[in-house]
Amino acid sequence: MNEDEDREELGEQLYHLISPEHPDTASKLTGMLLELPVSVVRQMLQDEILLNEGLNRALNALHLNVDSQAGCEVASASSDSLGERLYDLIELHNTGHTHKVTGMLLEQQKEAVLQLLSDPALLEQKISLALKTLHELADEETNVSENSDRDEDIGETLFALVKQVEPTHCADITGMLLEMESESLNQILRSRAMLEVAVQKAKTAMEGIWDK
Structure with a gap:
């Protein structure tokens, strides 16, 4: 089974678990969680607590995206608020360096941070770059x-x-x-x-x- 087929099967399992509680947003939530590494998604399917934590963070990000499109809240979003939401999303990736990665990404302009909160693929890319930088610094030390x-x-x-x-x-x-x-x-x-x-x-x- 290739990675695409693997993700499709995981997506079906996720949707089956999510839809009873979140029928209106099950598809979006499933898609957001599938942006995470396959290993993390498998853990969620086996651990209800981890799944619920992931859903809560995905819901927060989804609500932020809705607010952004409506032109509400985002314009006046505080750095602390953005940092908390970004931290929650990065925590889902189980990098082991959530605090450091969050701090690195928060050094960007507010607009760039908002884009990360609404674009899981871009966020994953930035997390990978941040981790690479951290590893290089560790090697230098x-x-x-x-x-x-x-x-x-x-x-x-x-x-x-x-x-x-x-x-x-x-x-x-x-x-x-x-x-x-x-x-x-x-x-x-x-x-x-x-x-x-x-x-x-x-x-x-x-x-x-x-x-x-």
Whole structure:
């Protein structure tokens, strides 16, 4: 069964559950819920509480859309009101980052937010983009953390080597050597002779400063 056939079957099951309570809007509500990921729709069919939560949020969005078309309320909709409605719709997608995604989407103009509330397909697209951005930021933070750990390891290794050559001022000299470019730093870590030369230069420079 392909995805379209799968959604059609899920839609029939949803409509059967929704129509007794919402006969006038069952088709619209079913269509709105079918915009959600298939896995979420399946969960709703198995969990009455989850289905009711989804219906309530879909009804809120449907009412907002009706108000928008009638020219009522939307013109004066507060940011808090829009944020609450947007949060409810994003929560249905079970992203695990509802609060962050809502905050990111609320940075848009009010008109763009209103469009998201009335266009499930567009909302899903924006949610995907927001999640991609969050994941990229998380990867960058991980890389920064890894680089920091690596720098700390290099500092400890260099300190131990410098201490063998010049134990008296090893901390100050290590600090100076860590200002070197990465390539030069790696060279002195691999070569004892280059390390001794670098330590002597650093010591001479420090003595010049102390003499002033």
